[in-house]
Amino acid sequence: MLSTGLVAIDSTILATSVPSIVGDLGGFSQFPWLFSIYLLAQAVSVPVYAKLSDTVGRKPIILAGIALFLLGSILCGFAWSMPALIAFRVVQGLGAGAVQPMAVTIAGDIYSVAERAKVQGYIASVWAISSVIGPTLGGVFSEFISWRFIFFVNIPLCFIAGFMLMRRFHEKVAPQRHRIDYPGAVLLTLGISALILAVLEGGQAWAWNSPTSIGAFVLGGLLLAAFLLVERRAIEPILPLWVFSRRLLLTTTLVSLGVGAVITGLTSFVPTYLEGAINISPLVAGLAVASLTIGWPIAASQSGRLYLTIGFRSTVLIGLAISVVASVLLALSAPTPNLLVVTLCCFGIGLGLGLVATPSLIAAQSSVQWNERGVVTGTNLFARSIGSAVGVAIFGAIANGIYAANSAGGGEKSPAVIALASGSAFIAVAVCAVATVLAALAMPRRSAPAAARAASPADAAGAADPA
Structure with a gap:
């Protein structure tokens, strides 16, 4: 829970400080990179850490992640420009790539399936606490001290x-002897980086139909195709393709992809929307976002009762139904900004996602043994990170396009323009939530897992000592 708090507070404290950071360092059009580059570094490093954790153990990996996160935080605090801050966020992301999945994997190691919903609820509660502490600190630092203290x-x-x-x-x-799949890690990093660069800078640094834009998309696609070929031949691939050959693992991975996009789309754009459209202070805007991460652990901690009764698939579908309704209401209300409406919609989305993220992850974990659980957990959280990184890039591209098209002639400071740009991102979030329902519908139909009734949390040699 302490380790998760590092990532949670960092995620919730930054969004409310973006206007202050931009005011000091400049580069409004670049601010989505503060999220994307961090999430990208986190995403591409998760499979490497996950694979290593199945061979050398969870403890050295999570400690190394904390050390990297510490170094990145110090560097970010001393950043002198927006490009420098973006670069230092990479270091933070590489640390977070070890911290978050290892915390969840450790919980999967030392608790039974029946216990994990409550335990994951405890871990999710860290996000609820951070959702209050983070925005509060972010608002206080931004308004009264300095954004650097975030x-x-x-x-x-x-x-x-x-x-x-x-x-x-x-x-x-x-x-155990292990071989790190360096070629796969490099190809995955470069391929996803090229695609995110193409999406985030398209329509900004270059036209969508320009040779540069087309080349970036083609390069990203080719690198990812090469990555798949390398993984098929690798002795210890960082992202084993067998994960995607199992229906349950494939569908829960796709669900996690959608969850990542939805959650990051909201936490990235709601504060800017409220602060720019109706002049809400960073502190209050942060508390509005906090309602999302308050709803999440409330639902997550109770999800065990549901999935043990009606199954993982039905629980996930109920959660997605709640999230879809709330996200659609948020998109429809965007042209007429209202703090209460935004807060209630964020709470509803968080409540729904709490019934989605935890049961889908536990379903994946419960289908494998200890020596595969790190990879499976890592793949699930890798998908969430990729969804977050690509999602915020796409939402940022949409918002930036609307912003640029309507900011001529002094419209740059118009609240209506901010509302229009953010509203377009909310529509994209709603579409993403609906698409995630399709992935959940493809999950295997099953009732409460038999493994949930197993009393022993350690199911293979080398499992963590619960002490």
Whole structure:
């Protein structure tokens, strides 16, 4: 929970500080990169960490992630320009790529399926706490001190989390020889980077139909195709293709992809929307977003009762139905900004996603043994990170396009333009939520998993010691 808090606070504290950062460093059109580059670094590193954790154990990986996150936070705090801040966010992202999935994987190791919903609810509650603390700190730092402290606040948190893990978490892992799939990692990183660059800069730095734009899309596609070929031949692929040959794992991965896009689309654009459209302070705008991450753990902690009764698929579909309704209402209300409506819609979306993210992840974890759980958990969270990175890039491209088309002649400072640009992103979020329903419908029809009744949390040699 302490380790998850690092990523959670960083995610919730930054969005409310964007206007202050842009005011100091400039580069409004570049601000989506603060999220995209971080999420990209996190996403592409997750499979590598996940594979390593199945061979060397969870503890060294999560400690290394905390150290990287600490270094990135310090560098971000001293950033002198928007490009420098974006570059340092890469280091933070590489750390987060180890911290978040390892925390979830450790919970999967030491608790049974029946217990995991409650435990994952505890971990999700960290996001609820952070959703209050993060925006509050972000607003206070931005308005009264300096936005730089949104990164410096991570320093003591990293030390506390690292100390507790070193002192309290013990695991026994049988030594194994392993080979890191460096070619796969490089191809995956470059391929996704090219696609995100093409999406985020298309219509801004270059025209959509320009040779540069087309070339970036083609290059990204070719690199990802090469990645798939390498993975088929790799002895220990960072993203084993067998994960996508199993229906349950494939569909839960697609669901996680959609969840990532929806959650990041909202947390990235709601604060800017409220602050720009109706002049809400960063602190209040952050608390509006906080309602989303308050609804999530409430539903996540109770989801176990549902999926043990009606099954994973039905639970996920109920959650998605709630999220779709709330996201559509948010998109429809965007032209007439209202703080209460936005807050209630965010809460509803978070409530729905709490019934989606946790059950779909636990369904995937419960279908494999310990020596595959790291890869499966990593793949699920990798998909969520990719959904977040690509989602915020697409939503940013849409919003930037609307913003650029309507900001001529002094419209740049018009609240109506901000509302129009953000509203277009909310429409895209709603479409993404609807698309995620299709993935959930393809999940296998099954009732409560038999594994949920197993009492032993350690199901293979080398599992973590619950002590």
